[in-house]
Every structure is written in structure tokens, then in C-alpha cells.
Amino acid sequence: MTKTEFSDDLLTTAFPGILKNHPICTQSSHFVVPKDLVPAITHYIHTQPSLRGRLTLLWACDYRPVRETYGLYYLFTLERSHHWVVLSTETAGTDRLFPSITPHLHAAQWYEREIRDMFGLIPQGHPDLRRLVRHEHWRKGTHPLRKDFSWDATLGRQQGEHHFRHIEGEGVFEVPVGPIHAGIIESGHFRFSVAGEPIMQLELRHFWKHRGVEKLFEQQLLIEAVPLAERVSGDTTVGHALTYCQAVEALLHLEVPRRAKYLRALFLELERLYNHLGDIGAMCNDTAYALAHAHCGRMKEQIMQLNDRFTGSRFLRGVIQVGGVTRDIENTQLTKIVEELNQIQQDFSEVEAIILGNASLTDRLETTGILNEQTAWDHAVIGIVGRASGMNYDLRRDRPFAAYDELPVNVALYRYGDARARLRVRGDEIHESIRLIREMRDKIPGGPIADQPSSSPNPGDWTLAAVEGWRGEILYMVMAGEDGRIHRCKVRDPSFVNWPAIQWAVLGNIIPDFPLINKSFNLSYAGNDL
Amino acid sequence: MFRIIKKSLKIGVVTGRYQKADRAAVPVPTEAKDKTRPFKRSLAIREVDTGSCNACEMEMNALLNPVYDAERFGIHIAASPRHADALVVTGPVTVNMERALKDVHRQTPDPKIVIALGDCAINCGLFKGSYAVTGPVDRHIPVDVRIAGCPPRPAEILEALSELRGNG
Known part of the structure; x- marks a missing residue:
């Protein structure tokens, strides 16, 4: 019995009322479940020892005016097999209530509040129904992702104040x-x-920078929305563009040439490199160790200039397209990149020795901002922050995309969950990325770098795509609409998952350490606010 | 200790190791230059993000690294708008940031100049028309200098800032 059948059988045996549907992509199962069973099933998937499902994404979709319903979707990643389980349910157009799963699954908290703000559906039993995306000055009844809400509407203003939780007492x-x-x-x-x-x-x-990205996607054609994906979070340009393209390619049944897959992996690693180098420097800066900051800033600049030289963009913008990549990096150029990266690795190793050998820096980093394994699991924390707290996930290894099926990745893993562990994860990943790029140079095949889309998807088809960006897993759910347009695009930057966890990591620390803890997480505000 | 000194000696000076920007690409209005005259050769900047994708922030940060080292031209970053001579605004102005932007502008002491950095701040870029965006920066506060690009390269920002102060 395969792992898939095993988990599917467990679910159908425990809940005879659920219906198995066609899987939406490889390594996944899809179940249609009755609305009132959702809390029981999600609780089962999350807690059953042989499943241990981690809530990965929760999104809603407005099907009106075609059908008078809203769809609700729950995506879980199973701990051991990294298999995806999608649960879908529907709520009739007039019935605006759905059962909240937050009371027993903490990770759903922001997702459900987001759905309430964007669709006006109310999670029944949610412990915190304050507004999240819509600040209090938005008029009542403004739900931008509903299909009857115009994308270019002008929002009115009303009086309103956000109520923070207060702690009262002397001092x-x-x-x-x-x-x-x-x-x-x-x-x-x-x-x-x-x-x-x-x-x-x-x-x-948060959500000061909410720009209406998901609604803007709905105004675009499937094959033309890459520039928008690149601007979801500027420092993750490649990560977001790549995830979006993978989703669209799955909808169009487009096979990306091998060479393009390797180049995509190359760009993704270059992005990881300059961000990690910048982060390590910034963390040192927040402990007032300016020397290391200067060295790291210099190396980060060197990689960004390298990006600019080979692709014409410091942020690698415009290099990923639907069907492949727009720019070929010739093998001679690739050798030059590897030579430069080898020199940077040597350079970084020396700086790393200085950083790790500095006692006062270690004193600031160690035991600062501890996110323990249990809290990390409860919040479904992912990416570098997760890997510093013992969450052993890396999509490059667990669900290989691009060329990672031929490029085995050694995942950096630390358990202590403090700022130093997060710095160590980044340091290890820098060495690993450079090693991967060397391996790419040896393995990269020749051939074309892009395939042209020929088919068009059926309206209503949808798919999921996931990429391990430098911050963590980026997810896109793309549903095709009429005439090659997008019906719904759910964007999930890892920041959205990791932000709430920071509220727990800072407890007991002093305020002067907050900038350091915040920097060690280094989450995107733009990618979170959308 | 010796390791640190050895490293610094090995690397040497990296300042200025970048491709200089073309000056014609960044025309700075004469009125803006006149307005910055009181600041002489120094400029304290407060950066305000009203909804950018954070690429512009990264390039502003890059200005402070040893390669560009904007401080050598007297450009530095103020922690509060009350200490600033210039506001650098990035991103289209979102519904949620509109009030904060106006507050910051009010709290910046006169004389002051406003620099719109990046395409989004100038014309909202890809986010034009969205329900959550109220318009470009100059719809809310007067803008003196515009630095185009998505995002503009640090060399271009530096060139514009140098020219603004008449020593570019």
C-alpha cells in the first residue's frame, strides 16, 4: 500500500461521509466534505499521529454569479510523506456562516479573519473577530474579493478605532x-x-500596505500576470514569479524544457544568496557589530551586481516567464558565475569565522527570541524560521520542483529556535546554495529555454503550486476564468504564516532586543499585506 | 583580532566599485535645487513606505553599504521625520497609509523637500486603479523630485541626490 492510499483510507474509514475527488496535482488527494464536518476532520488530520497534517493554506473562492455558492478550501501537508490533502466544502450564497477551526488549530487564525474581511463570510466560533486586512476606517460591508465588488471602486471612510488587547496593572x-x-x-x-x-x-x-494584489490578479490574463507576481514582494521576485508560472504551466499542461528548469533553480539560489547575506549583515548591525554588517553588505552588493550583469536586473526581474525563462545563461557565463561565487564563498567563510568567533555577538544572539518547537508546530511555522526551530521542511527536498529532482539538497536544521540558530541556518544555506550552483554547472543540459503555450485552460480549472523561496514556502492557487483570464489567485507568502509566531518569540525578551528578533525573522510586510 | 585586521587589509577599499549612472536620466528641477540650498552639503532623509513591494527599500538600504556609502556625500537617514530635511516616499499610497503619510509630512519641519522614489510613487505602476490604492504621492503631498525606475538602481538614486545638492 502506498503512502497516499494509506492516508486516504484512514480518512475515508474515519469519516464515511466524505467524498474522494480527482487530485488537483501530483502527490495530493482531494476530498469534498460537508461543511459541518470540517472542524472534526481538520482536527483529526492535525492530531492523528500517523498523519500529523500541518495547515498549509486556507482560502475561499466566490463562485457567484455562476453558482450561488462560496467555496472553502483547506490544504494540509502530511508530516512524513509531504503529501497534500485538500478538503473542500461549500457554503450557499445567502448563508454567510462557516464553522471556525481556529479553536483547535491555531494556525488558521489569520486565514479565517482574512476570509471574513475579503469575502464577508463569518467563521463561527472564532475567538477573535476583529478586522485584519480592512482597517477600521473601511466602511462596513466592504468585501473586496466578492465578485460583485468592482476592482477600481473608491472606498469610503468611516470613524473607527482598532481595539488592542490591554494588560492592566501597576507599572x-x-x-x-x-x-x-x-x-x-x-x-x-x-x-x-x-x-x-x-x-x-x-x-x-499589519496590512497597512494592502494594495489589493489578489483582486488585481483577477483583472489579468493568465499568461500576462508574471510582472504582478514579481511585485508581490520585491526581495522574493524570482520566488513569486516562479510559483505563479508553475501554477499556470500546470493549468496549460505546458512542459518546461530541462535547461529552463536548471536556470530557474539557478536564479532562485542567487536570490537566496543575496538575501541571506544581507540578513546576516543586518542581524550583526542590530547587535551594533558594524564591521560584519559592512562585509556582508559588500558581498550582497557583489551578487546583486552579478545579477545585473548577467540578466539586466539586480532583482532578477523579467527573467522568468510562463513556459520557461527569458534569458539564457550560456555555459561559459555559468562558469564565470561559479568562479565568482567560489571567491564569495571563500570570502564569506572568513567573515563567518569572525562572526561566530565573536563572544559579545554570540552573547546577544544566544537565547534571544526563542521560538520553541511546540509553538512553531502550533503556528505551522515554515522556512528559515521553522528550520531554526526544528521544523524539518524544505520543498526543494520534500516536493521537488524546477531541477531539484536532480539536485539533492542538504537541509540546514537547528533545534534551539533562537536568533543564533536562525543566523546559523542562513549561513549553512549560503554554502549549500553555492554548492548547488556548482552542481548545476556540471549537470545542466543543452536545449531550448522556453516552450510556447498552445492550449487554453477550461474555466473553473484550478491548481496549486509551491516553491521554496529564500524565506520559506510560497504557495499560489490559480483558478482559470473565462477567455484565459484569472478567476481567483490566492497568494501566500511565508511571511503571512510566520508573522503571528513572532508575537510568541519575543515574550520575556527586552524591547531593545526586538529589532534583532524581528531582523532574525526578516519577514516581508508587502508579501503579507498583499 | 589579527583575523579581523587581516580581512580588512585583504579586502581594501570597495567604495565606488559600481557602474556610474547616466546623469541625463535623472533631471532634477531647478526649483528643487533652490529648495535644498538651506541644507548646504548635508541631507537628512526620512524614508516612508506607503505600499511599495520593498525593492525600493532594499535599494535605499544599499546606498548605505560600503560600495555606495552615501554618507560620504553627507546623506544620512534620520530616525524621525522631525529630524529630516527630505522625505523619500516609495510605493503607491494605499488606503491604509494615506493618513500616516499626511501626518509624517506635517511633522517634517520646514524647509523640506519630498522625493518620490520609484515608478509606483510617481504613477502607481502596476497598482494603478486598485480599490486599495488612493493614488500617486503627489495627489496627497507636493512632490519636488521624481526618481523613476522599478526599482531605480542605487547609482541612479545617488546621482539624483548628488545633483539635487548641486555637487553631482
Whole structure:
């Protein structure tokens, strides 16, 4: 019996009322379930020891005016087999309630609040129904992702105030930070409750930068929306463009040439490299170790200039297209890239030795901002932050995409979950990325770099795509609409999952350590706010 | 200790190791130059993100790395708008950031200049028309200098800033 059949059988035996549907992609199962059974089934998948499903994505879809229903979809990744289980259910157009799974599955919290804001569906039993994406000055009844809401509508304003959770008592006070804060950083609001120095509570207030990305996708043609995907989060340009393209290619049944797959992996690793180098430097800067910051900033700049030289964009914009890549990197150029990266690796090893050998830096990093394994699991934390807390996930190894089926990845894994572990994960991944690029140079086949789309998808077809970007797993759900347009595109940057976890990592730490903890997570505000 | 010194000696000076930007690409209006005259040769910048994709922020950050080292031209980043001579605004102005932008502009002491950085800040770029975007920066506050690009390269930003202060 294969792993797939095993998990499917477990579910159908435990819940005879559920219906097995066609899988939406490889390594996945899809079940149609009755709405009121959702909490029981999700709880089962999450807690059953042989399944241990991690909530990976939760999204809604407005089917009106074709059908008078909203669809709700729950995606779980099974711990051991990395198999995807999709549960789908529907709620009639007039019935705006759906059962909340947050009370027993913490990771669903923001997803359900987001669905309430964007679709006006109410998660019954959700412990926190404050607004998330819609700030309080948005008029009541504004739900942008409903099909009857115009993408270019002008929003009215109303009076309203966000209610933060308060801790009261002698000597307890609140420190509001943001949305505009010191340094060159994106906009977000943090509300600390402190007694003396240690943080008793941190509450996030994000979505200042909500630009309506998902609604903008719905105005675009499937094959033309890559530039928008590139601008979801600028520092993850390749990650987002690649995930989007993979979803569209699956819908169009497009086979990407092998060479293009290798080049995609190359661009993804280059993106990982410059971001990791920048992050390590920035973490050192937040401990006032300016020397390491300068060295890392210099190396990051070197890679961005390399990107610019070989592709014409420092952020590798415009290199990924539906069907392949737009630019070939010839083998001689690839050798030059490898030579330069070898030199950077040597350079970085020396800087790394200086960083790790510095006692005062270690003192600041160790035991700072600990995110323990249990909290990380409860929040379904992913990516570098997860791997520093013992969450052993890496899509490059678990669900290989692009050329990673031929490029085995050694996954960096630490268990302690403090700022130092997050720095170590990044350091290890820098060495691994350079090793992977060397391997690519040896293995890359010749041939074309792109395939032209010939077919068009059926309206209503949908698929999921996932890529391990430098921050963690990026997910896109793309549903085709009429005339090659997009009916719905759900974008999930890893930041959306990891942001709530930071509220737990800072507890007991002092406010002056917050910038360091925040930097060690380094989450995207743009990718979170959409 | 010796390791650190050895490393610094080995690397040497990296400042200026970048391709210089073409000056014609960044015309800075004369009025803006006149407005910056009181700041002499220094410029304290407060960066405000009103909804960018964060690429513009990364390039602003790059200005401070040893390769561009904008501080050598007297350009530095102020932590508060009250300490700033210039506001650098990135991104289309979102519905949620509109009030914050106006507040920051009000809190920046006169004389001040506003620089719109990147295509989104100038004309909303790909996000034009969205329900969540209220318009480009100059719809809300007066803009003196525009630096186009998606995102503009650090060399281009540096060139515009240098020219603005009449020493480019």
C-alpha cells in the first residue's frame, strides 16, 4: 500500500461521509466534505499521529454569479510523506456562516479573519473577530474579493478605532511602534505591553500596505500576470514569479524544457544568496557589530551586481516567464558565475569565522527570541524560521520542483529556535546554495529555454503550486476564468504564516532586543499585506 | 583580532566599485535645487513606505553599504521625520497609509523637500486603479523630485541626490 492510499483510507474509514475527488496535482488527494464536518476532520488530520497534517493554506473562492455558492478550501501537508490533502466544502450564497477551526488549530487564525474581511463570510466560533486586512476606517460591508465588488471602486471612510488587547496593572505600560519606524523598513505597527524591560505581550497590527494584489490578479490574463507576481514582494521576485508560472504551466499542461528548469533553480539560489547575506549583515548591525554588517553588505552588493550583469536586473526581474525563462545563461557565463561565487564563498567563510568567533555577538544572539518547537508546530511555522526551530521542511527536498529532482539538497536544521540558530541556518544555506550552483554547472543540459503555450485552460480549472523561496514556502492557487483570464489567485507568502509566531518569540525578551528578533525573522510586510 | 585586521587589509577599499549612472536620466528641477540650498552639503532623509513591494527599500538600504556609502556625500537617514530635511516616499499610497503619510509630512519641519522614489510613487505602476490604492504621492503631498525606475538602481538614486545638492 502506498503512502497516499494509506492516508486516504484512514480518512475515508474515519469519516464515511466524505467524498474522494480527482487530485488537483501530483502527490495530493482531494476530498469534498460537508461543511459541518470540517472542524472534526481538520482536527483529526492535525492530531492523528500517523498523519500529523500541518495547515498549509486556507482560502475561499466566490463562485457567484455562476453558482450561488462560496467555496472553502483547506490544504494540509502530511508530516512524513509531504503529501497534500485538500478538503473542500461549500457554503450557499445567502448563508454567510462557516464553522471556525481556529479553536483547535491555531494556525488558521489569520486565514479565517482574512476570509471574513475579503469575502464577508463569518467563521463561527472564532475567538477573535476583529478586522485584519480592512482597517477600521473601511466602511462596513466592504468585501473586496466578492465578485460583485468592482476592482477600481473608491472606498469610503468611516470613524473607527482598532481595539488592542490591554494588560492592566501597576507599572504596566504600552509602547506603540509604527506604522512608520526608524530605519529604512516597511510599514507595520507593533504594540508592546511591558512591565519594566521585559515584554509581556506583543500585538501586531499589519496590512497597512494592502494594495489589493489578489483582486488585481483577477483583472489579468493568465499568461500576462508574471510582472504582478514579481511585485508581490520585491526581495522574493524570482520566488513569486516562479510559483505563479508553475501554477499556470500546470493549468496549460505546458512542459518546461530541462535547461529552463536548471536556470530557474539557478536564479532562485542567487536570490537566496543575496538575501541571506544581507540578513546576516543586518542581524550583526542590530547587535551594533558594524564591521560584519559592512562585509556582508559588500558581498550582497557583489551578487546583486552579478545579477545585473548577467540578466539586466539586480532583482532578477523579467527573467522568468510562463513556459520557461527569458534569458539564457550560456555555459561559459555559468562558469564565470561559479568562479565568482567560489571567491564569495571563500570570502564569506572568513567573515563567518569572525562572526561566530565573536563572544559579545554570540552573547546577544544566544537565547534571544526563542521560538520553541511546540509553538512553531502550533503556528505551522515554515522556512528559515521553522528550520531554526526544528521544523524539518524544505520543498526543494520534500516536493521537488524546477531541477531539484536532480539536485539533492542538504537541509540546514537547528533545534534551539533562537536568533543564533536562525543566523546559523542562513549561513549553512549560503554554502549549500553555492554548492548547488556548482552542481548545476556540471549537470545542466543543452536545449531550448522556453516552450510556447498552445492550449487554453477550461474555466473553473484550478491548481496549486509551491516553491521554496529564500524565506520559506510560497504557495499560489490559480483558478482559470473565462477567455484565459484569472478567476481567483490566492497568494501566500511565508511571511503571512510566520508573522503571528513572532508575537510568541519575543515574550520575556527586552524591547531593545526586538529589532534583532524581528531582523532574525526578516519577514516581508508587502508579501503579507498583499 | 589579527583575523579581523587581516580581512580588512585583504579586502581594501570597495567604495565606488559600481557602474556610474547616466546623469541625463535623472533631471532634477531647478526649483528643487533652490529648495535644498538651506541644507548646504548635508541631507537628512526620512524614508516612508506607503505600499511599495520593498525593492525600493532594499535599494535605499544599499546606498548605505560600503560600495555606495552615501554618507560620504553627507546623506544620512534620520530616525524621525522631525529630524529630516527630505522625505523619500516609495510605493503607491494605499488606503491604509494615506493618513500616516499626511501626518509624517506635517511633522517634517520646514524647509523640506519630498522625493518620490520609484515608478509606483510617481504613477502607481502596476497598482494603478486598485480599490486599495488612493493614488500617486503627489495627489496627497507636493512632490519636488521624481526618481523613476522599478526599482531605480542605487547609482541612479545617488546621482539624483548628488545633483539635487548641486555637487553631482
